[in-house]
Amino acid sequence: MRIVPIITAVLVTAALFILVMQREALIAFAVGSAQETPEVEAEQPTAPGGKQASVMRVVVQTSQSREIDSAVILRGETEAARQVKVRSETTARTISEPLRKGSFVQEGQVLCELDPGTRPAALANAKAQLANAIAQVPQAESRVKEALARLEEAQINDTVASELSKDGYASNTRVASTQAGVKSAEAAIESARSGVETAQAGIRSAEANVEVAETEIQRLTITAPFAGLLESDTAELGSLLAAGGVCATVIQLDPIKVVGYVPETQVNRVSLGSLAGARLSDGREVRGRVTFLSRSADPQTRTFRVDIEVANEDMGIRDGQTAEILIASSGTRAHLLPQSALTLDDGGRLGVRIVENGDTVAFKPITLVRDTAEGVWITGLPETVDVIVVGQEYVVDGVKVLPTYREVSQ
Structure with a gap:
């Protein structure tokens, strides 16, 4: 049998x-060695049954909000205020000399x-058709007047025939004839008026x-x-522009x-009219x-578009340049902590673990304000708080710890 x-x-x-049975002692030893703290024995409170329970060592930083x-x-990036592809609305051949790109053009x-x-x-x-149509109106109106005159004459004849018929001087045939003449004159008027409407x-x-x-x-x-x-x-001389064809592209940069x-x-910290720089x-x-x-948020990035209007009288700013944007917002009090101090609770919330009265651990959710080279600025904590900066991943809420305080300058 081989011995190896x-x-x-x-x-x-x-x-x-x-690693399994002596995990806490191993972690305490590792933390104490990493921070080069003086060798201090953890307090050994007496547990029920006369046994001693170990207390986890952590490094704590006292933070004051500022x-x-x-x-x-x-x-972000720069973007032209307006950009339009000017298109033709009809089909025809270009007969003008082209204007070259980069030229400045005035409105109109x-x-x-x-x-x-x-x-x-x-x-x-x-x-010519309009003039002819206008000339038809007086003729149609004269036909209406003529029909009105005929109607008046027919009505007179009908009245005379009716009176004579009462005294027996006119036959019923004559009365019927005059009444038919009235109806014919009325029909002529309607026809003449229809002619006027047709002319109009x-x-x-x-x-x-x-x-x-x-x-x-x-x-x-x-x-x-x-x-x-x-x-x-712009379109070249002699080229054929179809309806919808592009004549030129014009952009407005000022x-x-x-x-x-x-x-x-952070969208709630931005408002219309806020001062901004880039x-x-x-x-x-x-x-x-x-x-x-x-x-409305972008469905892919869950971000909201913001536009900042900037003067560009000399046209020195081009469309599509990369920009770093700062939008003014109201000041707030925040703590500056090492990024490594941040942790997550069991629910996935971002926060830090702090030491409260009696050296007891508590989790506090925070809001990340800004990430800098010196650390992260966070809100959601009291004015003064003792934050665990080393060992926070190995403790849970409610447990007692043995804190070693570290100066902020360190």
């Missing part, structure tokens, strides 16, 4: 016995001029045709919707927006105010 496997098994068994500027710090400046083709002839034809409808139709033709001609001139820079060349995304844990990737610093705060 037996020795290995014995060593492994001994190591497991120490007033801090709780600005919300974000990462011509970007693309299109060939009118047969559109002027269509407009002239529509205007013709005018409205002709006016609509004229407006369509004029609008089609106006679409031949494509202008800038606002003052800004050309992000692309003012410019700085866009960031606020975590849901440091761009080239080192330039700018200032502005919050002009937009989203009410």
Whole structure:
């Protein structure tokens, strides 16, 4: 039988016995050695039955809250205030010289001029139809007047025939004839009035045709919707622009927006109109105010968009530059602690473990305000508190510990 496997098994068994059965003593020894504290024997309170129970050693830091500027710090980028692809509303050939990208254009400046083709002839034809429709109205109105005169004459004849019939001087046939004439005159009036309405409808139709033709001609001139820079060349001379084709892309950089995304844990600290600053990737610093705060979170990142409007008169800030954003918020009192002091309770809440009266451990949930190179700023604790900074992972609420206090400067 080989002796090496037996020795290995014995060593492994001994190591497991120490790790499992003597865990607390091993941890206390490790913590005391790591902090280079003087060798102090843990108190051995007498437990029921005359046995002694060990007390866990921990390192505690006394923390005093301080007033801090709780600005919300974000990462973001610059974004043009407006960006539009100016498109054609009709199909025609470009007859204007192109403007080159980077050029500054004023609102209403011509970007693309299109060939009118047969559109002027269509407009002239529509205007001629309108003039003809207008001329039909007086004729229709004269027919109405003529029909009214005939009706009046027919009514007179009918009245005379009726009176003569009473005295026996006119036959019933004549009376029926005059009554038929009245009805015929009334029908003629209705027909004449219908002719007037038809003529007026013709005018409205002709006016609509004229407006369509004029609008089609106006679409031949494509202008800038606002003052800004050309992000692309305008359509080349001789190129065919279809309806919906892009003439040019115009962006507005003054003012410019700085866009960031606020975590849901800090969104309530940002409000419209708050002062904000940004440091761009080239080192330039700018200032502005919050002009937009989203009410809907991004479904992927659970963050809320925030827009900051910044002046950019010299056009020195470009679209898409990386920026570090600071948004002013009301000051608050917080504790500065080592990040390693943070822990989680059984429910998954972030917090710290503190030492209360009688050297008893208690868990306190906290809110993380800011992460710095010196440590983390947290809120949710009393003004003065003793926080366990070493050994907090090995104790639970309600147990007694033997604290060793560490100076903050350490």
